[in-house]
Amino acid sequence: MDSIDLRILSALQEDGRLSNQDLADRVGLSPSPCLRRVRALEKDGVIARYTAIVSPEKVGLPLTVFVQIRLARHDGDTVRAFEDRILGMDEVLSCHLMTGDSDYLLNIVTENLQSYERFMRDKLHAIPGIGAIETSFAFGVIKDSRRLPIHPAS
Known part of the structure; x- marks a missing residue:
C-alpha cells in the first residue's frame, strides 16, 4: 500500500x-x-465490509455490558462449543480471546437489567464448560470508535 x-x-x-x-x-x-x-x-480484504453505525440508545439497547468468561476446561470440544454458541448470539457485539485471568471478553448490548438477566439465564448459562463469569456494566462512554489510526503522508 x-x-x-x-x-x-x-x-x-x-x-x-x-x-x-x-x-x-x-x-x-x-x-x-x-x-x-x-x-x-x-x-485484498483490506476493506473488510461497509456498514452503518447505529446508535444503541436510539434503537432501545442502552445497556452495555462487558463479560469476562473463564472456561472450566480448555479441550477442543469445549472451546468449539463455546465459540459456536457465542457466534449465534445477537446480543454479543464482540468476543475476544484473551490472555490473563479470563479466556474471553464479551461486549454485549441489551435493553435493561431484566433482559440482561434473561440473556444470562437462558443463553450464557446454558453453554456447557463455563467455569466463571464476571460482569461489568458500562455507565458511560468516553470514546467509541472503529476508525483505525491510519495517518497517510500528505
Missing part, C-alpha cells in the same frame, strides 16, 4: 458513503484509478 491507498482508507473511515467522485477529489486522483484502487483494497 502506498500513501494514496492510505488516504483512500482514511477518507472512507471518515465517511463510507463518499461517492467515487468525491473520494477521488479528496485523494487527488481521477475517478477511474480511484475506483480501481478501492476495488483492489476490497479484493
Whole structure:
C-alpha cells in the first residue's frame, strides 16, 4: 500500500458513503484509478465490509455490558462449543480471546437489567464448560470508535 491507498482508507473511515467522485477529489486522483484502487483494497480484504453505525440508545439497547468468561476446561470440544454458541448470539457485539485471568471478553448490548438477566439465564448459562463469569456494566462512554489510526503522508 502506498500513501494514496492510505488516504483512500482514511477518507472512507471518515465517511463510507463518499461517492467515487468525491473520494477521488479528496485523494487527488481521477475517478477511474480511484475506483480501481478501492476495488483492489476490497479484493485484498483490506476493506473488510461497509456498514452503518447505529446508535444503541436510539434503537432501545442502552445497556452495555462487558463479560469476562473463564472456561472450566480448555479441550477442543469445549472451546468449539463455546465459540459456536457465542457466534449465534445477537446480543454479543464482540468476543475476544484473551490472555490473563479470563479466556474471553464479551461486549454485549441489551435493553435493561431484566433482559440482561434473561440473556444470562437462558443463553450464557446454558453453554456447557463455563467455569466463571464476571460482569461489568458500562455507565458511560468516553470514546467509541472503529476508525483505525491510519495517518497517510500528505
